[in-house]
Amino acid sequence: MNENLLGIIAGILTSISMIPQLIKVIKEKNADEISLVMLLVLISGLSLWVWYGFIKDELPIILSNAFAVLVNISLLVCYMLYKK
Template sequence: MNENILGIVAGVLTSISMIPQLVKVIREKNVEDISLLMLLVLISGLSLWVWYGFMKDELPIILSNAFAVLVNLSLLVCYAAYNKK
């Protein structure tokens, strides 16, 4: 398999992995089972991947991780909006 195709497929899969969780949270307006620490660590790690992608000039790394950052930031906004604590 071409390594670019492998990178693109891996990027797409990891980027969309949190979309079902985001959809569930939006539908149910419930974030009790979401870990704030996990979200913050994940967003930090993904942001570092975006930075790394810029340093290496690797568009698949930049795009897939930037999309994942946006999805997880959306989840963080939902966490802030729906958290009952």
């Protein structure tokens, strides 16, 4: 398997992993079971991966992690809106 293809598949899977959680929070309008610390650490780590991707000029790393940052920032916004 081509290593770029492997990176793209891995990036897609990790990037979409939080989408079911985001959908659940939006549908239920409830973020009580979401950890703020986990979200902040995850967003920080993903942002560092984006930065690393730019340093290494690796588009799969940049795109997948940038998408994941956006998904998790959306979850953070929902956390702030729906946390009781």
